[in-house]
Amino acid sequence: QQPVQSPQAVILREGEDAVINCSSSKALYSVHWYRQKHGEAPVFLMILLKGGEQKGHDKISASFNEKKQQSSLYLTASQLSYSGTYFCGTESNSGYALNFGKGTSLLVTP
């Protein structure tokens, strides 16, 4: 079942912060985050594991609240290179493939 991402789109000025949310109606074992630039393949950012701690990747970090079946991606001091569409992929108890959300389009302007 497809997780729900919010917001659908966000526009930031360089240096501003953003939060992208991902929620599922199913119990989750892990959440993956990917970023896709226009016309390119999605690129892996990080995995959040059940029972794991908040992960970080440069100025991009994420959290996973397994009780609420939600994950959030935090982009701080955004850079122009952060522009793209962010997808969360969730693993539920079937576990053989990820279910991806519809994506959040992020545009960082100078």
Add this chain to the structure above:
Amino acid sequence: DGGITQSPKYLFRKEGQNVTLSCEQNLNHDAMYWYRQDPGQGLRLIYYSQIVNDFQKGDIAEGYSVSREKKESFPLTVTSAQKNPTAFYLCASSDGTPHQGYYEQYFGPGTRLTVT
């Protein structure tokens, strides 16, 4: 250089024709996946394969078929039964499936299929 290749990048077909999209990986990954991407719809799983000679339907398998005769290859055939085949198709692979552990997926560059 290890990676995933998809060919061709752009493909045009007439309605009623079957078409096969190529996906090859040299990452020695066991698991491979096919996704369809439409504007505003995210990535929807068509088929996945955990191991050679085995594959499973995803959420939108109707009108598609796959084979997995070799570890490195996972071609997708879009048949004439697929009602709306025009889309961007992405192939991915991973060392294992989520059920086996926590593996990131590596994506190919995609094939944009247009059927008229």
